[in-house]
Amino acid sequence: MKPTETPVIELKNLKKSFGDLAVLEGIDLTLFKGENLAVLGKSGSGKSVLIKIISGLLKPDSGLVKVLGEEVNKITPKELQILRLKIGFSFQNSALYDSMTVRENLAFPLIRTRPEITKKEIDMAIDKVLEDVGLSNTINQMPSELSGGQKKRIGIARTVILNPEIMLYDEPTSGLDPITCLDINDLILQVQQEYQTTSIIITHDLTCAKMTANRVTMISEGKFLKTGSFEELFAMDNQDIRSFYNYNFTHEK
Amino acid sequence: MEKKSLNKFLISKKFDTFFNELTNVFRFLGLYFKETFTSPFEWKETVNQCFNVGYKSLSLVTLTGFIIGIVFTKQSRPSLSTFGASSWLPSLISIAIVRALAPLVTSLIAAGKVGSNIGAELGSMKVTEQIDAMEVSATNPFKFLVVTRITATTLMMPILVLYTGLMGMLGAFINIHQNELTSFTAFIKNAFSTISFLDIYSSLFKALCYGFTIGVAGCYQGYTAQNGTQGVGKAANATVVIAMFLIFIEEMLIVQVVNAIR
Ligand SMILES: Nc1ncnc2c1ncn2[C@@H]1O[C@H](COP(=O)(O)OP(=O)(O)OP(=O)(O)O)[C@@H](O)[C@H]1O
Ligand SMILES: [Mg+2]
Numbered sequence: 034m035k036p037t038e039t040p041v042i043e044l045k046n047l048k049k050s051f052g053d054l055a056v057l058e059g060i061d062l063t064l065f066k067g068e069n070l071a072v073l074g075k076s077g078s079g080k081s082v083l084i085k086i087i088s089g090l091l092k093p094d095s096g097l098v099k100v101l102g103e104e105v106n107k108i109t110p111k112e113l114q115i116l117r118l119k120i121g122f123s124f125q126n127s128a129l130y131d132s133m134t135v136r137e138n139l140a141f142p143l144i145r146t147r148p149e150i151t152k153k154e155i156d157m158a159i160d161k162v163l164e165d166v167g168l169s170n171t172i173n174q175m176p177s178e179l180s181g182g183q184k185k186r187i188g189i190a191r192t193v194i195l196n197p198e199i200m201l202y203d204e205p206t207s208g209l210d211p212i213t214c215l216d217i218n219d220l221i222l223q224v225q226q227e228y229q230t231t232s233i234i235i236t237h238d239l240t241c242a243k244m245t246a247n248r249v250t251m252i253s254e255g256k257f258l259k260t261g262s263f264e265e266l267f268a269m270d271n272q273d274i275r276s277f278y279n280y281n282f283t284h285e286k
Numbered sequence: 287m288e289k290k291s292l293n294k295f296l297i298s299k300k301f302d303t304f305f306n307e308l309t310n311v312f313r314f315l316g317l318y319f320k321e322t323f324t325s326p327f328e329w330k331e332t333v334n335q336c337f338n339v340g341y342k343s344l345s346l347v348t349l350t351g352f353i354i355g356i357v358f359t360k361q362s363r364p365s366l367s368t369f370g371a372s373s374w375l376p377s378l379i380s381i382a383i384v385r386a387l388a389p390l391v392t393s394l395i396a397a398g399k400v401g402s403n404i405g406a407e408l409g410s411m412k413v414t415e416q417i418d419a420m421e422v423s424a425t426n427p428f429k430f431l432v433v434t435r436i437t438a439t440t441l442m443m444p445i446l447v448l449y450t451g452l453m454g455m456l457g458a459f460i461n462i463h464q465n466e467l468t469s470f471t472a473f474i475k476n477a478f479s480t481i482s483f484l485d486i487y488s489s490l491f492k493a494l495c496y497g498f499t500i501g502v503a504g505c506y507q508g509y510t511a512q513n514g515t516q517g518v519g520k521a522a523n524a525t526v527v528i529a530m531f532l533i534f535i536e537e538m539l540i541v542q543v544v545n546a547i548r
Contacts, residue, residue: 128419
């Protein structure tokens with residue numbers, strides 16, 4: 034897959050702090066169509082904050098955030114809403130709507146973004162996406178009746194159902210068993226190949242990063258250490274990277 | 287260094303947070319009016335919420351209205367009959383219910399039942415990022431969640447107040463009919479002889495204000511909830527306390543104004 038010329042996501046010297054706490058201190062990133070970037074980093078290093086800024090949920094203090102050629106923090110709310118149709122966001126804690134069944138959760142983004150859609154089309158889209166995440170039998174359950182991993186998968190399903198051009202996954206495989214992890218990884222790859230999406234995948238799981246991403250990076254002290262292939266990153270002589278690698282492949286496995 | 291001194295409090299921490307909060311509430315109100323009167327309108331969800339508000343409080347206000355009618359009649363009878371004026375019971379009761387009891391009792395019940403529900407619901411949606419999720423799926427959560435709920439409580443409260451008033455009168459009639467053997471027509475005639483349209487309008491106006499207050503308190507507390515599940519409980523609790531407090535203040539003000547007009 035050869036990246037085309039115009040970047041899909043472009044960040045320049047992005048900074049964000051909460052009060053006295055500086056979280057992001059100069060992030061630079063250029064991501065092209067069809068690329069999958071895995072972002073590693075310790076808990077609290079600002080990974081979630083980063084993708085929230087990309088989707089316009091948080092405002093950066095300074096720096097450039099360009100998504101599909103639009104400056105996210107400069108455009109009007111209306112324009113942002115239109116841009117968001119092209120961005121899928123899968124939340125760390127799934128964020129399923131408690132008061133709705135799985136079917137209604139999946140139908141919600143469809144009904145809201147395409148008012149003219151027919152009931153049959155909705156049902157077809159829901160069936161397909163539920164099959165993709167392997168949870169067709171949960172369609173009439175409430176989120177409270179699902180396990181953590183099932184919620185996570187429904188959360189991802191709710192995001193991919195709109196066929197966005199950009200996918201932002203916040204820890205898609207955390208809390209899942211190894212087999213389901215592999216299924217999710219496959220799903221991420223499948224989505225990327227089928228729809229040529231550009232994705233940012235936040236993860237602590239190196240297997241996931243290795244399988245799904247063609248570029249890997251790590252946030253440390255508010256900056257990206259380096260972005261490159263999996264092998265390139267872990268060939269680097271850096272304390273943070275070494276300890277991350279050792280932890281993943283000596284303690285867990 | 288300079289930045290630090292800017293962070294110092296103007297008066298004291300408590301005062302500053304209070305005024306900060308007050309500014310935020312006014313911003314919230316401003317946003318409500320802006321979003322309410324700009325398209326797209328969430329008609330369907332507003333109707334849903336109206337149904338919710340009415341349905342949730344219906345059984346409770348039916349019972350309370352009815353009981354208040356009976357109890358208030360029973361309690362007033364002795365003092366009226368001392369003057370041999372128990373035939374005035376219906377008009378006394380109707381004044382009490384229409385002018386004061388129905389709006390106040392209904393809205394206090396709604397504050398407890400509907401208000402806490404809104405606070406908890408929006409609060410949990412906020413802390414579990416459901417509101418963020420709504421926003422990224424290109425739905426304006428303020429319009430979809432806040433505007434619909436505030437509009438619903440505001441519109442439904444007058445209806446509920448009317449209904450509670452009727453239930454109260456029904457309770458009063460049953461008690462009076464049993465004791466004084468007053469017929470239905472005589473009861474109605476006596477009851478409505480003293481209440482004016484001003485009484486009814488002012489009560490409905492009160493109901494609008496209280497409904498709005500409950501909606502705003504619940505939505506504001508829920509929408510700005512923080513700190514995980516603990517924040518949800520706090521939002522629900524603060525909604526009830528603040529709504530009740532404001533309702534009493536508004537009652538006092540409106541009564542002053544109405545009495546001046548009368
Ligand atoms: N809305 C907010 N208000 C204040 N501080 C925040 C806010 N959101 C995040 N933070 C702070 O920013 C820092 C980074 O948070 P973030 O959620 O991005 O971490 P993370 O890298 O996603 O960690 P994890 O792997 O645990 O999810 C944390 O210290 C957090 O306390
Ligand atoms: Mg996170």
